[in-house]
Amino acid sequence: MTASPLSRRTFLRGSALAAGAVAAGGALSACGSGGSGSGSKSGSALTYWDWYVTQAPWVDGEVSRFQKAHPGVTxxxxxxxSAKYADLVALAYRGGSTPDVFMVPQSPGLAEQVDRGWLLPLDQWATPAWQAGFxxxxxxxxxxxxxxxVYSAPLKGSAPQYQLYVHNGVFRSAGLTNPDGSVKVxxxxxxxxxxxxxxxxxxxxxxxxLGFGNGDNMGLMAWWLDLFVRGAGAPGGAPSGTGTxxxxxxxxxxxxxxxxxxDFLxxxxxxxxxxxxxxxSLSLSDEAARAFFERGKFGMTVGGVWNQPEWTQHKFTDYSLVTLPSPGPTPKAYYYADPVGTGAFAAVSARTKHPQQAFQWVDALxxxxAGRRWVQDLNGVSVHPADNAADGINSKPFAAFVAMTKQELTGPVPVVRNPDLAGVTPQAPKSDIGDLVTGVYTGQIKDVRSxxxxxxxxxxxxLSTAVAAVAKTGKKAAMSDxxxxxxxxxxxxxTKKA
Structure with a gap:
């Protein structure tokens, strides 16, 4: 599957939050959100975890709507x-304090989470009729x-993961305009x-x-490589993570x-x-880099649609965006969406004491x-195609992003061809592509090709070791898949199936 970085991707809220969450250990509990209220004694209180920061207003709005529709549920x-999310979920399971509903961490893989008994099967409610709504x-x-x-449902749709953002004011000041006065993107x-x-x-x-922020040490420099090499003809791009x-x-x-x-490095x-x-740039946090770009300290940066809600809140909309900058006039490869194609899923803990209410919250999200509001709040595209209609989108930059879905194609998905590959969970290398790009940038890596x-x-x-491990269990898995x-x-x- 073409997976987004912890991804599809949001931001560190702060080292203090990480330290506090880890220190809490088994006592991890969910704090009230801005949209939360107090339920009645006879009602149900659902805990919910995600890694959404800039998208938090949308979540809070959905919480408020859900609670009004379900008066007995909080x-x-x-x-x-986000950088610690997978560890925090695993820690919660070990400590017996799992949230009722949560965004699925990308590590371990969903198949392994099912094998570990983490997730509740949703078939009692996720009927064929319900699935037909997707x-x-x-x-x-x-x-x-x-x-x-069925163990999870998609929270959002899929679109090109990264874009090159252009500060229009900086470009105009530098005289980088077309004859009609528009910015020459x-x-x-x-x-x-x-x-x-x-x-x-x-x-x-x-x-x-140019500018960026890599101080969060989240492998953000891999974004640049991923964006620029795809159009050059490298369909695998350069996302961090195992199996991608x-x-x-x-x-x-x-x-x-x-x-x-x-060539790009x-x-x-x-x-x-x-x-x-x-x-x-190396010492800036990604959040600081967004602010510096907004203030015109550099003219171009690489990021994703998650930048846009914050800039809109600050009333900064004087920017343009483009994806797949290529050596030539036409991209030789694109971004690719698998049939599930989201990188963000909601699931219910197998330990929840309120399974029906938990599913109702998943259903609402x-x-x-909710998908239409996700789009209207400039968070991204919805998994429901009708939600992505241009009407109601008042932001020109966001409309440009939605139009970029045409630059994402359907790609091959190994696990669709062979479901047994779902159990293949390769270990992560000690240093991945983001570390390599950083090393090249700093000059610590001299021999780039090596x-x-x-x-x-x-x-x-x-990957080969992980495939072999699955094959030893009697399942059909091979590198040729x-x-x-x-x-x-x-x-x-x-593909055409017989």
Whole structure:
């Protein structure tokens, strides 16, 4: 499955929250959200965990609506630290303080969470009629269905994960405009280089062409590599995480064999050497980088749609965005959505004492009505296609993002072809692609091609070991299951079943 980073992706709320949550150990409990109320003594109190920060107003609004529709039920929300989310969920299960409903962590895999008995089967309520309210292919054996039982439902839809954001005011000040006065948004590697050079030169050190925030140590620099290499023809991109980033044409990581990776990293180093990057980018938090971009301290940054709600709250809308900047005029690969295609799912704990009410909350969060509000609040696209209609979207930048769904194609999904692959859970390398990009940027990694080759080999060995472990249990799993030799990355992938 094409998975988004902890992802599909939100932000660290702060180290203090992380330390406090871990220190609490088995006593982890959900604090009240802004939309929470106090339930009656005879009612039910549901605890709910997610990692949504900029999207929190939407969640709080849904909490308020749900409680009004279910007067005897209270939802108590905790927004956990995204970088620690998987550890906190595991800790809660060990300590016996699991939330009733929660966003599914991406580690361990959903299949392993089911095997561990973490999740409640939802079939009593998630009937075929209920499933029919979602697009065809949303519920798939090996993805979110195991042994014929449904265990989760998607919170959001899928769209290109990363975009290049352009500060219109900075571009206009640098004279980067078209004859009609509109901002000249770069769409190729060369155009990004030229724009960064012009901004940096003309501002004389007051503004930089490029900037980011990697102080949170969340592998954010991998975003740049992922965004730029896809259009160059690397369909696996460069997402961090286990089992992701494969070039499914060959079933392996092509960091070394596809020159796009080394070419972009060399270009990035040139950008740094020429002074195009904001000097303190490595020490900035991602949140600070968003604020610096908003203030015009640099003209371009890489991020996702999660930036937009906060900027809109600050009344900053003078920016443009583009995805898949490519060496040439036409992308040679794209972003790809699997049939489930969300990267964010809601599930119910097997330990909940209020299963029916917990499912009702899942039903409310994943409904078409909530999805439409998700879109209108500028959080992203909905899993329900009708929710993504242009009417009602008053933000020009967000409308541009929604239109980018045309630049995401259906790609091959190994677990759809072979559900037994759901049990394949490769270990994560000690350092992943984000660490490699950071090392190249800082100059600690000199031999880029050797580092790329070593990481690709390491991830390949980890995946092969995980596949072999599943095969030993008697299931049909092989490395060949990850090879789709007939796949053309420039067109949607389709299969014909006998």
């Amino acid at each position: 939802v108590r929300k905790t927004t956990q630290v 697009p065809e292919g949303t519920f798939i054996e090996g993805a979110n269905v195991f042994g014929g039982k 770069p769409t190729t590697w060369d155009e990004v280089s030229a724009a960064a050079d012009t901004i940096t030169r003309k501002s004389r050190g007051r503004t930089y062409g 980033g494969l070039d499914l044409r060959v079933g392996s990581w092509t960091y070394a064999s596809d020159r796009s990776y080394a 060399e270009l990035m180093v040139q950008w740094k050497q020429r002074g195009y990057f904001y000097p303190n 994943t409904s078409a009505a 580092a790329l080759s070593s990481l690709a080999d390491q991830k390949g060995r980890l 990850y090879v789709f030799a007939d796949w053309d990355p420039t067109v949607p992938y389709t």
